[in-house]
Amino acid sequence: MKLMLAYGIFFIALVIILGLVWTYVHAGKLLYSKNSVESPDESNRVPTLFVPGFFGNRFSFGRLLSRLVNGFHANKSMVIVVKRDGSLKVIGALDKSRPLIQILFSKKTVRVKEQTTAIMKIINLLNSDYSINKVNLVGHSMGSISVIWSATNMGKQTHTVINKVVTIAGPFNDIEVATNARGIEQTELNADGPVSRSKVYQVLSETIKDLPTNTQILNIGGISDSKSNSDGAVSINSVRSLGFIVRQITKRYQELIITGKNASHRLLHENHQVDKSLAEFLWDS
Template identity: 25%
Template sequence: MKKYYQLLLGLSAIFVGLLGISSRVRAVTRYVQSATPTIFVHGWGSGSHAEEKMANAARDAGVIKTIVRANVDKKGRVTFNRPIPANAVNPIVEVNLEDNKLSAYRDNYTQGYHHGGEYVKNVVLALEKQHHYKQINLVGHSMGNLEIINYINDNVNDKSLPQVAHLVVIAGHYNGLVGQSETQNAKINPKTGEPEKMDSVYRELLGLRQTFLKNTAVLNIYGDVGDGSHSDEDVPVNSAKSLKYLVSDRAKSYREVEIHGKNAQHSKLHNNSQVNRELIKFLWEESN
């Protein structure tokens, strides 16, 4: 009888182990298997290193295998460290901007972000020379978001460009930064996201309310360090949330995620495990 029970226990252990393997297989196969590339654009004064932990988190989760770097020089010329294989699944492109401070536009960032949008467009066009993609995903941090949204705004009528399937915004300062007295404390309408005061960068984007891409799903991630500033130390929460007024009425979907605590600090958001989980779920889980 004792041997019988030992046999049952052994079989049970094997069964549980098989269930665990099955569960892991399901965890891997739940992700979209697509050729669509995801382009990461870093923030002011930064580089592709700021995108590495997010990209590596996707690789470690089994979502992707291919990560390439696109270097953009100050004349807008794009070079890749290696080409994307033709059969790559969910490839990631880490953008590295040599002009990472838009140094020629320090007195006019409203125009500077348009220039940065041209850098994004050049990356997209360079990718098109490798493979003709029907759609792309875009992920930005800080200033990268303003370059991305200006790329979208400036090229909304160009049907030759691939469609933006998913847009992930991390710490986007659409209506000003901490220290910009005109808008940093601007209240927003809690239902619409409309700010009571708008800076010149924001006003430049108001046309998106009529033109933003209807097939683009948007995830807006921002931080509040909890020190009473209602910011991530650089970007006021309300400045980040003001994106809603620009895109939510037209976007395929719009969702906000607020990160709290010390790891919600501006430069830590692109090294944040919660951000990584939200990003992976939004971009690659099959339900999206």
């Protein structure tokens, strides 16, 4: 009886492990919609790059990308791996309809400076090899800082236009990005923005003047913990801090605040409300 129980537990554990392995591998695969949207609308042809946060991996955006393919006719037609030496491994080729590009970093502890360098390199590659002159950027957590920084510097370093930017759970006024603070970093907001301003926020405030005035931005934050008014890792005030500097440049800025247990920092990119909002923002779907 004990032997049968042990075999049963072993079998269940093996199934779970194999399931996780399959899911992990699948999260980095190319995926194509069975019903791609054929439309003259330019928004359907602009590639969208997905940038993970600190310690990001295939799971960071893998399942979200799969849902966009299955539910919104997008095509995850390219995966780009940024190797430790900064070189790029390109898998796939861009689809003409709602092309999605998953960016993965071999170095999981990559920081904002390294991410933005890689983003610029990828954008220049898309321009030179695929004649892409317009892109969308989506970032989660630290990746949100990287995509905003890239958007403000793109005009100086590339021949590509930034179209739309989506930030998810961005720590825009945290004291230090990509660290696990002992507590949630809370900063009061007044009519002019954060009362206390971090170095990250100050740098963004100085460089935001280079953001093209027609850039469209969707800033998504979560409140899963009402006591700390945060997603469990980033306070909603830190997320909303972005609006105070961006609105000085563009009127095409909007915020989406999601609440509930599925609005936690690690679950925001698994939230179906986020899926729908992304599709509406990127493709008017």
